[in-house]
Amino acid sequence: MSTQPFAVILVFLPGSEYVRLGWKDLRPLAIAYIWAILASLLVALTVTPALSIALLGERDLPPQEPPAVRWLKRAYHGLLLRIEKAPGLVMAVVALLVALGIGTLFLLSESFLPELREGNITVHMTALPGAPFRNPCDSGTASLKRC
Numbered sequence: 001m002s003t004q005p006f007a008v009i010l011v012f013l014p015g016s017e018y019v020r021l022g023w024k025d026l027r028p029l030a031i032a033y034i035w036a037i038l039a040s041l042l043v044a045l046t047v048t049p050a051l052s053i054a055l056l057g058e059r060d061l062p063p064q065e066p067p068a069v070r071w072l073k074r075a076y077h078g079l080l081l082r083i084e085k086a087p088g089l090v091m092a093v094v095a096l097l098v099a100l101g102i103g104t105l106f107l108l109s110e111s112f113l114p115e116l117r118e119g120n121i122t123v124h125m126t127a128l129p130g131a132p133f134r135n136p137c138d139s140g141t142a143s144l145k146r147c
Helices: 004-012 015-020 026-056 067-085 087-105 136-146
Strands: none
Touching: 004 026, 067 087
């Protein structure tokens, strides 16, 4: 079983961070996304295997491997033999890649989510029936100045 769905869920869990940054609408979206990921995982673990058995049945597979698999196994075996002959070089390459990975951490942004800069605002206003309502733009501007 893959751990990828759980990694995605862990990214979307800190919903309080969204509210703090002003992304109030993102929290329900994150919760819906988490439920969608869990539903997809449930389908992948239950429905997909059941349908594959129902559709494919108890077919006999040929005992030999496909030609591409045989070729890949030969190439992989040769690569492993070369790696075994030079363990120092392999360790040096791995150390270099780890150092480059750690070095890129300092180039990353320090915030989890970018700051949201919205230029729009929605104003909901109610008035008594029969109240004068000349221009909606003037009424909205006057309401915002009072806030």
